[in-house]
Amino acid sequence: DTGVSQNPRHKITKRGQNVTFRCDPISEHNRLYWYRQTLGQGPEFLTYFQNEAQLEKSRLLSDRFSAERPKGSFSTLEIQRTEQGDSAMYLCASSPFGGGSSYEQYFGPGTRLTVT
């Protein structure tokens, strides 16, 4: 399968613990996005990378959140000192950039985080 993959698919953690999620984009895609989705709402943008550079961060991304894409391939999203309000689906997407390509984003299946 050459789509976007995310691991783990589900994570249950206790309040105050740190968690890390991984996203593997489609291999030739330069751009990688993270979104968060709570029940009944559309996904909300968190941050995106072009290759290894983090180009934009949403105000939703508090100091407890950090994202990296060290070699311009996979990305990780870490949440420190989790709170119950962090419970959500975390979605990763990738897209090509430049060269006349179209800009649709391809989403992974998401990581569902439950903070107890």
Next chain:
Amino acid sequence: DAKTTQPTSMDCAEGRAANLPCNHSTISGNEYVYWYRQIHSQGPQYIIHGLKNNETNEMASLIITEDRKSSTLILPHATLRDTAVYYCIPQEGNEKLTFGTGTRLTIIP
């Protein structure tokens, strides 16, 4: 970002055409209209996009009004697997997607 207005929910009989409207009256000249859908418990899926001409692909057709203030996504022969939330999103280039609450389409057997 352009604001969008979509019906909260719609029903469509299986085998019939599903027509999903979207108003985007503040869309800028450089913004394309993208449509995505999200089937329950899955990530969003790209469907189609257009700038000012009507577009068709293997999944759907997109009709954009001449003034570009609204568009309609058409699923020509809806199946049960088309039950999903459909999002209309103006987008310029590779920028982030701004999702609204979309239209929850239910296909009735």
